[in-house]
Amino acid sequence: xxxxxxxxWQQAVVDAVSDVAENIRRIVLRPERPCAIRPGEHVDVRxxxxxxxxxxxxxxxxxxxDGTHLALSVFRxxxxxxxxVFMHSLQPGQSLEITQSMQNFPLRIGAPSYxxxxxxxxxxxxxxxxxxxxxxxxxxxxxxxARSRDAMAYLDDLAAMHGDRFEAHIDAEGVSLDVxxxxxxxxxxxxxxxxxxIRLMDAVRRAWTERELEPTNLRYETFGNSxxxxxxxxxxxxxxxxxxxxxxxxxxxxxxxxxxxxDMMSDCRKGECGLCQVKVLELxxxxxxxxxxxxDRQKEPNTKMCCCVSRVVAxxxxxDPTPRPTIxxxxxx
Amino acid sequence: MTVSATKTTSTAKLLPSPLNAWFVAGWxxxxxxxxxxxxxxxxxxxxxxxxxDGRAVALADACWHRLAPLSQGKLVGRDEIQCPYHGLRxxxxxxxxxxxxxxxxxxxxxxxxxxxxxxxxxxxxxxxDPTKADPGLVPDxxxxxxxxxxxxxxxxxxxxxxxxxxxxxxDLTHEEFVHSSSIGQEELSESEFEVxxxxxxxxxxxxxxxxDAPPFWLKNMRDKFPDFEGKVDRWQIIHYxxxxxxxxxxxxxxxxxxxxxxxxxxxxxxxVMNTITPETERSCHYFWAFMRNYRLxxxxxxTQLRNGVHGVFGEDEAMxxxxxxxxxxxxxxxxxxxxxxxxxxxxxxxxERALEAEGRLAALPGS
Ligand SMILES: Cc1cc2nc3c(=O)[nH]c(=O)nc-3n(C[C@H](O)[C@H](O)[C@H](O)COP(=O)(O)OP(=O)(O)OC[C@H]3O[C@@H](n4cnc5c(N)ncnc54)[C@H](O)[C@@H]3O)c2cc1C
Ligand code: FES
Ligand code: FES
Ligand SMILES: [Fe+2]
Numbered sequence: 001x002x003x004x005x006x007x008x009w010q011q012a013v014v015d016a017v018s019d020v021a022e023n024i025r026r027i028v029l030r031p032e033r034p035c036a037i038r039p040g041e042h043v044d045v046r047x048x049x050x051x052x053x054x055x056x057x058x059x060x061x062x063x064x065x066d067g068t069h070l071a072l073s074v075f076r077x078x079x080x081x082x083x084x085v086f087m088h089s090l091q092p093g094q095s096l097e098i099t100q101s102m103q104n105f106p107l108r109i110g111a112p113s114y115x116x117x118x119x120x121x122x123x124x125x126x127x128x129x130x131x132x133x134x135x136x137x138x139x140x141x142x143x144x145x146a147r148s149r150d151a152m153a154y155l156d157d158l159a160a161m162h163g164d165r166f167e168a169h170i171d172a173e174g175v176s177l178d179v180x181x182x183x184x185x186x187x188x189x190x191x192x193x194x195x196x197x198i199r200l201m202d203a204v205r206r207a208w209t210e211r212e213l214e215p216t217n218l219r220y221e222t223f224g225n226s227x228x229x230x231x232x233x234x235x236x237x238x239x240x241x242x243x244x245x246x247x248x249x250x251x252x253x254x255x256x257x258x259x260x261x262x263d264m265m266s267d268c269r270k271g272e273c274g275l276c277q278v279k280v281l282e283l284x285x286x287x288x289x290x291x292x293x294x295x296d297r298q299k300e301p302n303t304k305m306c307c308c309v310s311r312v313v314a315x316x317x318x319x320d321p322t323p324r325p326t327i328x329x330x331x332x333x
Numbered sequence: 334m335t336v337s338a339t340k341t342t343s344t345a346k347l348l349p350s351p352l353n354a355w356f357v358a359g360w361x362x363x364x365x366x367x368x369x370x371x372x373x374x375x376x377x378x379x380x381x382x383x384x385x386d387g388r389a390v391a392l393a394d395a396c397w398h399r400l401a402p403l404s405q406g407k408l409v410g411r412d413e414i415q416c417p418y419h420g421l422r423x424x425x426x427x428x429x430x431x432x433x434x435x436x437x438x439x440x441x442x443x444x445x446x447x448x449x450x451x452x453x454x455x456x457x458x459x460x461x462d463p464t465k466a467d468p469g470l471v472p473d474x475x476x477x478x479x480x481x482x483x484x485x486x487x488x489x490x491x492x493x494x495x496x497x498x499x500x501x502x503x504d505l506t507h508e509e510f511v512h513s514s515s516i517g518q519e520e521l522s523e524s525e526f527e528v529x530x531x532x533x534x535x536x537x538x539x540x541x542x543x544x545d546a547p548p549f550w551l552k553n554m555r556d557k558f559p560d561f562e563g564k565v566d567r568w569q570i571i572h573y574x575x576x577x578x579x580x581x582x583x584x585x586x587x588x589x590x591x592x593x594x595x596x597x598x599x600x601x602x603x604x605v606m607n608t609i610t611p612e613t614e615r616s617c618h619y620f621w622a623f624m625r626n627y628r629l630x631x632x633x634x635x636t637q638l639r640n641g642v643h644g645v646f647g648e649d650e651a652m653x654x655x656x657x658x659x660x661x662x663x664x665x666x667x668x669x670x671x672x673x674x675x676x677x678x679x680x681x682x683x684x685e686r687a688l689e690a691e692g693r694l695a696a697l698p699g700s
Contacts, residue, residue: 036462036692066692104441108426109463110448136464216428220440272439295436 007044008033008100014090015069021153023076024121025088026061031098034067039128040105040193040221043072046097049082056083057223059124059195060101061154062131070101073153075121079231079250105221107132111191114140117182117204119196123153125221126195130162141165143182145200148172183207193219197226198271198290206296220292224270227290229313234285234326236312238262241332253278253307253328264307265333271309278307278330285312285326305330344668344681346660348496350375350611351687352461354576355471357608357620360488361454364389369414371404372618375611377460379447380404384412389456390425391447397421397429403444453477455608455620461691472574476604476624483629485639486606486622489650493657495577495609495617496681501649502579502607503537503676505569511648515549515641520567528675533683537571537676543588549641550585553601556634557627564588565600573680576687581605602626605642615657621646 012029020026042059063070074087090096107129114133118126123144133140142162146152149170159166169177183204186192192208194201201220208218231249236256238244247256254276257264266276271291280287280303289299291306298304312328350356356374358381364370366383371394373379378394380403392414394404401418409415412425422431427446429438448459448466453474459466476482491498501507508517518541526539546554546565554561565585572580586592586600603625610618623642628634670678688694 038462106443106445108446109466132464215438216424216426216430222440272441274435292440293435293437298436 006100007102009046009097010100011095012098014092014094014096016092017090020073021155022148022150024073024151024153025076026071026073026153027087027090028069028071029096029098030069031067031100033100034064035100036065036067037063037070037101038103039107039132040125041101041103042105042125043070043101044099045072045087047083047086049086054083056087058087059128059221061124061127063101063128067101073121073124077225081250105193105195105219107193108191109136111189111217112139113187113190114138115182115186115190115192116140116142117192117194117196117200118142118144119194119200120146120151121153122195122197122221122223123158124195126193127154127158129193130158130165134162134165141167143167143169143177145169145177145196146171179203180207180210183211183213186213188213189217191217191219195221195223198222198292199226199228201292222270222272222292224268224290224309227288227309227311229288231311232313232326234312234328237327237329238332239281239329247311247328252309253305253311257307257332262332266308269308271306274306276306276308277304278332279304280328280330282327282329283312284324285314285328287311287328288313344670344678345496345685346668347494347614348681348684349614349688349693350495351576351684351691351693353459353465353691354461354687355450355457355459355466356576356610357455357618358389358391358449358458358610359456360620361451361456364456366408369404369406369408371402373612374458374618375460376613378402378404379458380406380414381456382408382414384425386411388412388425389449389451390414391449391456391458392423392425392427393445393447395444397423397442397444454622472578472608474578474580474606474608476580477606477622481629482604482624482626483631483635484603484622484624485635486620487639487643489619489621489646490612491609491617491619491650491653492615493617493653494615495611496684497653497656498607498609498617498619498649499573499577499579499680500674500677501653502581503535503571503573503680504673505539505571505581506673507652511652512645515645516547518544518547520544522673526675528679530679530683533575535571535573535676535679535683537569539569540593541567542593546585549645550601553603553625553638554585556631557601558587558599561587566590566592568592571676573676575683577610578608579605580607603638615661619646 010032012031015028015030018026037060042057044055044057047054047056058072061071061073074084076088077084116126116130130142169175233249234247236247236253245256245260247253267273274293287302288311290309293306312326314326364381370381380392380394383389394402396416403414406415406417413422415422420433424430427444429442448463450457450468452471454477506522509521520541524541529536543564566588567585570582584600584602586597590599592600606622608620623638
């Protein structure tokens with residue numbers, strides 16, 4: 001069991017919306033059945049995309065003590081087919097269905113020190129932890145990285161609130177984060193909490209392993225929607241079932257196969273559990289492993305992949321794949 | 334019974350337990366590095382154990398994977414517990430450290446690990462908001478491990494709501510009827526008592542002057558003053574500490590030697606240490622000990638007192654069982670209150686306030 005993983009659907013009314021950064025909108029909700037919310041929790045939201053219901057998860061950035069108000073912040077995904085677009089369309093007074101908040105990313109109270117790292121929209125899962133640690137007088141450091149200043153929600157508020165404990169690294173301003181230096185400077189017994197793009201989190205995990213720090217002190221949550229390469233369209237084939245289908249850049253292999261009527265197994269749909277794994281038979285292109293289920297050693301031979309998040313890109317990513325189309329040939333359980 | 338009964342005027346028959354509070358999970362000796370103790374505290378099943386370096390740990394007793402009880406697993410390594418079903422391992426923080434058949438760990442694989450404090454021979458656990466788990470809030474039971482006091486105790490698994498035990502201990506006039514052969518005497522219900530309270534404690538003080546010592550107290554007097562004869566001044570000063578600890582300062586002194594004014598030198602003094610941990614709505618763990626501040630060297634007296642109180646509390650247990658059964662058999666009848674319930678009513682007031690602050694008073698039955 002996780003801390004609170006009880007799925008309880010309820011109505012919520014939109015209280016206010018505002019833009020907090022480029023493509024990021026803050027949405028304040030008033031849930032029908034409020035309950036206290038702890039840092040790291042998220043709610044699931046029923047979104048309507050082209051008339052169909054889909055569930056999306058959003059971290060609670062902050063909430064009233066009694067949970068009567070809770071704020072989400074949603075990044076409008078460039079390739080979105082509608083989940084985040086739906087969230088951006090919400091107006092005050094509108095109601096929607098959300099779950100009571102669920103905890104998969106608990107902050108442990110009482111660690112000797114903390115390092116918090118947020119990449120881009122991952123700040124939604126981290127900001128509440130920082131606020132609580134500050135209130136408790138804990139020893140913490142908050143590091144916030146992004147491509148550009150305009151894309152960083154709550155930047156000024158966080159800087160003002162956390163003072164010396166806060167640092168921002170902004171690629172566009174030439175002060176990118178040195179991940180090895182960050183991990184290298186963490187106290188031996190520090191707990192490290194992070195949320196951000198898979199590339200950032202992978203780099204931290206490698207540095208953590210290299211420094212031989214206690215593996216369970218590295219805590220993270222994946223949003224399940226970022227990779228090493230920009231998403232590209234490609235073709236997926238399952239010879240045994242005579243299936244061949246197109247995977248758009250705005251959908252996962254799993255979703256494309258489900259759309260085509262293939263009976264697929266999955267659970268977390270964000271690359272953690274391994275239930276959606278498929279066997280790779282042939283590959284024209286290269287795999288963009290976006291999961292945290294396989295170890296580097298297991299990813300390397302490209303014989304299996306988690307099809308809920310991992311994708312395929314052209315052998316030379318970014319180039320025109322027409323002469324050699326990108327094709328993934330797999331078998332499924 | 335009227336339907337119009339409201340929370341403030343009805344007396345709860347089944348009081349829920351606050352969660353932002355320290356409860357005793359067990360005696361220090363019950364929780365060990367050799368095995369895992371399964372115990373339900375305030376409705377939450379826990380797996381209790383110690384790490385290799387002796388630190389007590391309280392994990393939720395349900396594996397992240399398929400909720401198998403971790404308490405049926407085993408202790409491995411420095412501080413880990415292994416699920417008996419598919420072998421997932423967790424450390425003292427409740428974080429999974431190994432998963433079968435895969436090379437990585439699912440980052441969300443954790444079980445709750447609850448704050449724990451070890452104090453006064455007990456391991457205390459906090460089930461509510463961990464940011465509020467201040468060890469300074471552990472109720473004062475210092476007599477249990479003070480060199481100035483000696484004694485021992487036991488645990489009763491009481492088949493009733495914990496508040497019924499608190500009621501029982503906050504009003505000792507029942508001694509005359511329930512414990513007539515040992516500590517009961519009619520002066521108990523005849524004497525005046527005084528009640529005071531603050532935001533986390535309630536005190537009930539009763540003095541009975543110039544009375545005959547009941548058998549239990551006569552024996553104690555003669556343990557200290559072998560030739561004692563005559564009348565005594567007897568006291569019972571009941572100290573309740575939030576959420577459910579009651580330490581009763583009890584004793585007798587030779588009548589007229591100044592005990593009520595503060596000179597207890599011609600008397601014997603004991604402390605009945607009680608702390609009650611809710612288990613389910615209808616059961617609780619009742620940890621008690623009897624401590625004394627005279628004849629500290631005598632293991633014989635320690636054993637005699639423990640056995641004596643064991644007998645007395647057995648009489649309470651029988652009454653509590655019968656009372657809970659009658660409550661359940663008469664769901665349409667309410668409690669009424671007497672003057673003697675003053676202390677117990679203040680205890681209820683403090684508990685209900687805490688429940689209200691946790692937003693859990695709505696769970697109160699009978700409203
Ligand atoms: C626990 C948790 C907390 C989250 N918190 C936040 C938050 O606070 N703020 C926030 O903005 N987002 C958050 N997300 C991400 C969010 O749930 C959505 O994934 C995101 O908004 C994009 O959804 P969409 O519907 O707009 O995109 P859509 O395109 O409609 O759908 C996205 C779906 O398709 C998949 N997908 C989309 N593009 C690709 C691609 N290129 N390759 C592979 N798969 C793809 C995604 O995995 C997802 O299942 C969180 C996710 C999780 C799991
Ligand atoms: S469904 Fe869990 S890893 Fe893909
Ligand atoms: S239920 Fe514990 S490992 Fe499966
Ligand atoms: Fe009694």
